Amino acid sequence: MNVKLPFDPIERARELWRHRWGDTAPYDAMATATSIMRVQQRLLADLDAAVAPHGLTFARYEALVLLAFSRQGRLPMSKVGERLMIHPTSATNIVQRLASDGLVERAPNPRDGRGTLACITPVGEQRMEQATAALHAIDFGLAATSDRDRRQLWRLLRTMRQQAGDFAK
Amino acid sequence: MNVKLPFDPIERARELWRHRWGDTAPYDAMATATSIMRVQQRLLADLDAAVAPHGLTFARYEALVLLAFSRQGRLPMSKVGERLMIHPTSATNIVQRLASDGLVERAPNPRDGRGTLACITPVGEQRMEQATAALHAIDFGLAATSDRDRRQLWRLLRTMRQQAGDFAK
DNA sequence: CCAATATCAGGATTACTGATATGT
DNA sequence: CACATATCAGTAATCCTGATATTG
Secondary structure: OOOOEOOOHHHHHHHHHHHHHOOOOOHHHHHHHHHHHHHHHHHHHHHHHHHHHHOOOHHHHHHHHHHHOOOOOEEEHHHHHHHHOOOHHHHHHHHHHHHHOOOEEEEEOOOOOOOEEEEEOHHHHHHHHHHHHHHHHOHHHOOOOOHHHHHHHHHHHHHHHHHOOOEOO | OOOOEOOOHHHHHHHHHHHHHOOOOOHHHHHHHHHHHHHHHHHHHHHHHHHHHHOOOHHHHHHHHHHHOOOOOEEEHHHHHHHHOOOHHHHHHHHHHHHHOOOEEEEEOOOOOOOEEEEEOHHHHHHHHHHHHHHHHOHHHOOOOOHHHHHHHHHHHHHHHHHOOOEOO
């Protein structure tokens, strides 16, 4: 994974694309989409590595933070899936793994007999704080990126998320 | 997956972050990293959906394109893994699936008795062209993004990839 | 003998489909 | 009864860690 190529493979692909399919082909879009894939892959690897010593994956960490930031430290499973933007069965899966580690507890929803609440435990909060410190220490994988570039990126990505329909406003 | 929230969840997390851990916390980095995750997730879903009618995933499509763009339409397995930036066993896996669909053939490397070459077949090239047309049709999932934003994004991501050590120059 | 190439076996994680039990 | 909530079973995809056979 840590092989440094003597050229930018995506830049090269972009040129090949243009020559093969002509200037009408969306080669800028191709290069950008591929870049997002690659940067995310690298980022996730860094984030996962940072929280791994605390017995977490980044996905589980996100679930813990979501609960920690919730009003009573608990949310219905449906909300967990919705806010993490994952499949309901994936939410079940993640919460079950957190529960088996004692970081989360499951309780019936008093407001809805069909529902289940995921509740963060004190141990879970502790673990979340430790993992957060680890992520802060590596600047969430963006230590090499300047403040200016970060903010620019943040604005661009926010526009994209909004256009994709993640949120209204 | 298609639930539109009345607010930007990442923006909200960013504010909570700042209040909870103070202004020294890298909340801009947190928000940016999370945004990359989310945008990638959405993008990959769109790209996978576009190539699915052609019996491909985006990962397999990338492998096909890599071979199609190679000198003789073939590459050693080690190069496949390196260029796609995936684990060697993942390369084996992907090429085997492509081979079982007749899109790729495996051959011993005449230059190195230990090695295996992955070679794209005529059927594979055809399939690649069809999938490419499908991806062109949706502008690689970036139809909603302006040319200007795309180019800006492309430059930022390129810098990040370079800093991460993907390529030299 | 040591290193490189590639594969296999097996475990872990996540996504998704379809079926199901329960409750509104 | 129709619908919603959540889980479960099973399938698929990918990543990773060893172990291994073969060759340079």
